[in-house]
Amino acid sequence: MANTPYPESYYAASANAVPPRPALQGDVETDVCVIGAGYTGLSSALFLLENGFKVTVLEAAKVGFGASGRNGGQIVNSYSRDIDVIERSVGPKQAQLLGQMAFEGGRIIRERVAKYNIQCDLKDGGVFAALTGKQMGHLESQKRLWERFGHTQLELLDQRRIREVVNCEQYVGGMLDMSGGHIHPLNLVLGEAAAVESLGGTIYEQSPAVRIERGATPVVHTPQGRVRARFIIVAGNAYLGNLVPELAAKSMPCGTQVITTEPLGEALAKSLLPQDYCVEDCNYLLDYYRLTGDKRLVFGGGVVYGARDPANIEAIIRPKMLKAFPQLKNVKIDYAWTGNFLLTLSRLPQVGRLGDNIYYSQGCSGHGVTYTHLAGKVLAEALRGQAERFDAFADLPHYPFPGGQLLRTPFAALGAWYYGLRDKFGY
Template identity: 80%
Template sequence: MTHIAYPPSFYAASANVSPQRPALHGEVETDVCVIGAGYTGLSTALFLLEHGFKVCILEAAKVGFGASGRNGGQIVNSYSRDIDVIERSVDPKKAQLMGEMAFEGGRIIRDRVQRYQIACDLKDGGVFAAFNAKQMKHLEAQKRLWQRFGHQQLEILDQQQIRQVVACDNYVGGMLDMSGGHIHPLNLALGEAAAVEALGGAIYEQSPATRIERGNQPRVHTAQGSIKARFVVVAGNAYLGNLLPELAAKSMPCGSQVIATEPLSAEQAASLLPQDYCVEDCNYLLDYFRLSADKRLIYGGGVVYGARDPANIEAIIRPKMLKTFPQLQNVKIDYAWTGNFLLTLSRLPQVGRLADNIYYSQGCSGHGVTYTHVAGKVLAEALRGQAERFDAFASLPHYPFPGGRLLRVPLTALGATYYSLRDKLGF
C-alpha cells in the first residue's frame, strides 16, 4: 500500500516528534469509530475517551494531514458566517445556543494545551484589520453582537492604534480580540493525538475508509481490515472523497495557499508585528498572517475553488505579502504549500446524522480551528444522549450548490469575484 506523507509545509518541517502509527489490519470492535484524525475527529475522540468510551480513529494518511495541519494557525472566534446570520435562520433558542458556542472553541484549545501539555507555540491575541470606513462599521457592529453573547475581550483600534499592532499603512483601524491567538496547527493535532492514545484510544494511519456497512452495529471497512462499532463519526471534511455521496453533494473542497519566509531577525519581526498578534483582514477573500515561533512571517490567502493545486503558490501569495509589508521585498520564501478546506453554500458547518448511529460534521468553510473543537464536544455530547446543542447545529438550513457538480466551481468563483470587486471599490 502506498504510504502518504505530509506535504512539504513549514509545519511538517518543524513538527514535534511523533510515532509511526500502524495501519489497520484485521477486525476490531469498539464503541465509536471516528473517520478522520484532524481536529474534528481528535476533539470528538478526546471528549468521548474522557467519558469512558472506547474509541478508534481511522486516518487515510497521517494525523493532521489535511487542513488541521496546514492552516494559517489562527484561533478565530465564531463561524465563517456570524451569529446574526444564524439568528435569521433558526429559532431564538437555537440561535442563543449557537451564539454561546461561537466562543467556546478557543477555550477548549487552551484547556487541551494546558491539560495535556501540548507544545504548539500558543500565543494570545488576534486582530481583524479594516481597509475602509465600511469595514470599520462592520467591526463595530460585530463587537456589539459578540458582546451581546457575553464575549467581552474586544477592543476597537483606530488608525494610530492598529499601526502600533501591525506595521502597515493600508488599514484604517481594526478590532483586537484577546481570546483569539495563534498556534503551530500540526503540533496541536499531534499533541491531541498523543492525548487520545494516552487515554487508551487507538489511531490507525494509512487506513482510508472504503465503505461503511450500515446496521445496528455499523462496520467501517478499509483495504486491510474493518472496525465494528456502536457509533460512527464521520470527520473527513475536504478529504472524505466519495465515501458518502450524500455529504459530498452539499459541499465543495477548496484550496487555500500559504507561504513562510526565511527566519527574520528579532528586530525585523518585532517591527512587523510588535505584539506578536495574528492578523486577518476584513475582505471577502481575506488575507491572514502571523509570526512563527522562530520569527518567520506566515502569510496566507486566496481561494482555489475545487481544490486544484496551483502551479506556483509563491507567485500568488508573495505579491499579497509585499502589498502588506513592502519592506520584505528581499526576504526569501522558504516554504509554500496549499491545503483544502470544505466550503458549504451557506458558509455554515453541516452537522447531522445519516442514521441513528452514524454522525457527521463537515464544512468549516475556512473557519475551522475553533469550530472543529466545539464540534467534537457537541458530537460527543450527542453520543452520550445530550443532543440539544447538536440539534442546534443540525437545524441550520443547507442547500446544494447551484449548477450541480459540473457548474459549482465556476459559479462560486464568479460570486467570489463579485464580492472581491466590492471589497476593492469599498462598497
C-alpha cells in the same frame, strides 16, 4: 500498501517528533469509530475517551494531514457566517444557543494545551484589520454583537492604535480579540493525537475508510481491515471524497495558499507585529498572517474553487505579502503550500446523523480551527444522549450547490469574483 507522507510545508518541517502509527490489519471492535484524525475527529475522540467510551480512529494518511495540519494557525472565534446572519435565518431561540457556543472552541484549545502539555507555540491575541471606513463600521457592529453573547475581551483600534500592533499602512482601524490567538497547527493536532492515545484510544494511519457497511452495528472497511462499532463519526471534511454521497452533494472542497518566509530575526519580526498578534483583514477574500515561534512570517490568502493546486503558489501570495509589508521585498520564501477546506453554500457547518448511529460534522468554510474543537464536544454530547446543542447545529438549513457537482465550481468562482470586485473598490 501506499504510504502518504505530509505535503512539504513549514509545519511538516518543524513538527514535533512522534512515533510511527500502524495501518489497520484485520478486524477490530470498538464503541466509536472515528473517520479522520484531524481536529474534528481527535476532539471527538478526546471527549468520548474522557467519558468512558472505547474509541478507534482511522486516518487515510497521517495525523493532521488535511486542513488541521496546513491552515494559517489562527484561533478565530464565531463561525464563517456570524451570529446575526444565523439569527435572521433560524430565529432568536436557536441563534441564542449557537451564539453561546461561538466562543467555546478557543477555550477548549487552551484547556487541551494546558491539560496535556501540548507544545504548539500558543500565543494570545488576534486582530481583525479594516481597510475601509465601511469595514470599520462592520467591526463596531460585530463588537456589539459579540458582547451581546457574553464575549467581552474586545478592543476597537483606531488608526493610531492599529499601527502599534501591526506595522502596515493599509489599515484605517481594527478590532483586537484577546481570546483569539495563534498556534503551530500541526503540532497542536499531533499533541491531541498523543492525548487520545494516553487515554487508551487507538489511531491507525495509512488506513483510509473505503466503505461504510450501514446497519445496527455498522462496519467501516479499510484496504486491509474492518472496524465494527456501535457508532461512527465521519470527520473527513474536504478529504472525505465520496465515501458518504449524501454529504458530498452539499459541499465543495476549496484550496487556500500559504507561504512562509525565511527567519526574519527578532528585530525585523518585532517591527512587523510588535505584540506578536495574528492578523486577518476584513475583505471577503481575506489575507491572514502571523509570526511563527522561530520568527518567520506565515502569510496566506486566496481561494481556488474545486481544490486544484496552483502551479506557482508564491506568485499568488508574495504580492499580497509585499502589499502589506513592502519592507520584506528582499526576504526569501522558504515554504509554499496549499491545503483544502470544505465550503458549504450557507458557509455554515453541516452537522447531523445518518440513521441511528452515523454522526458527522463538516463544512467549516475556512473558519475551522475553533469550530472543530467545539464540534468534537457537541458530537460527544450527542452520543451520550445530550442532543440539545447538537440539534441546534443539525437544524441549520443546508442546500446543494446549484447545478450539482458539475457547475458548483464555476458558480462559486463567479460569486467570489463578484465579492473580490467589491473588496477592490471598497464596497
